[in-house]
Amino acid sequence: MIQAKGYAAQTPETDLAPWSFERREVGPHDIQIEIQYCGVCHSDLHQIKNDWFPGVFPMVPGHEIVGKIVKVGDHVKNFKVGDLAGIGCMVDSCQVCENCQEGLEQYCLEGNTQTYNNLDRSGVPTYGGYSNTIVAREEFVLHISDKLSLAATAPLLCAGITTYSPLRHWKVGKGHKLAVVGLGGLGHMAVKFGVAFGAEVTVLSTSASKEAAAKELGAHHFVVTTDKEQVKAVRNKFDFILDTVSAVHDIDMYQSMLRVNGVQIGVGVPPAKLEVAPFSLIGGRRSLAGSGIGGIQETQEMLDFCAEHNIVSDIELIDIKDITAAYERMLKGDVRYRFVIDIATLK
């Protein structure tokens, strides 16, 4: 076994703390990465707190992983030692069901294996990227360009693909009015992609203080959603709303901002059910949809698109010992726009 060290939550009630554990040996189809940076996703916080379902503890979070390959199995075809590589939210899936065959491993009919807080297909717990090393099968490892800042590339592995995929699926682009709800890790990537795809982008935020920064990211308009007049002014306005909110919120208010045939795409995963009034949908043939991360091929396409268009995340690099303070700031919406752990601080 490979000795690994990281930060783990031992229970949902305890803060993350240093923890040593084991990874499997590198099998014929596996790759071992020495992790250099790992992004901090709001999903990490949801999961260590059991917001969604009872988790697998001890839990080492982290699914925005980048680093250097230090070992490859004998049958690995597309990577070599020394390459930059990344791992996102999944490390395995059945590979044969109709969804996997279509490159939609995130919707694997047998369930994909999540990078952490999951049992792998042989029943062993998976541990994420708040750690110094990881082993995964080749099919779930991504090529990372050396053209971009490596630390700022890490959040593309989740925040990037989770916003890129629905915008591509619904073909959001020129001539569309796109609104992005919540200017956090996912939201700021949605703004960058929306602008890159040619849409007219509005940020719908609860934080008036983020207006100037939103415009710097390329957003064309900014609406403070706690201001009734501003909300009224954007009724029936948008073709698409990408909703990244992590807490329970008022779906009907956002639905009222959609034009006829408008689609609100939820990617945020609040800890409780969301309600919608039937009239919100019926009153404009509107839709409420959802989207989960993205498949492996599409994640590579997104990474290549970012390398070509010089798109990375806006990050604040942190020492791993400051992770609990970073979570507290994230909960308050006080992050511009993604914390990334410098794994060198784990030593």
Ligand code: NAP
């Ligand atoms: P984040 O950085 O904390 O951003 C969330 C933003 O939502 C906040 O910055 C805030 O923006 C806004 N917000 C928070 N509470 C709100 C409230 N009560 N009402 C309205 N807006 C509120 O989180 P993140 O990492 O981007 O993740 C966002 C959500 O996506 C999380 O639930 C996460 O688990 C989920 N997620 C889903 C997928 C998927 O595959 N679908 C993948 C990754 C993450 P403002 O200050 O601008 O209002």
Ligand code: ZN
């Ligand atoms: Zn995530």
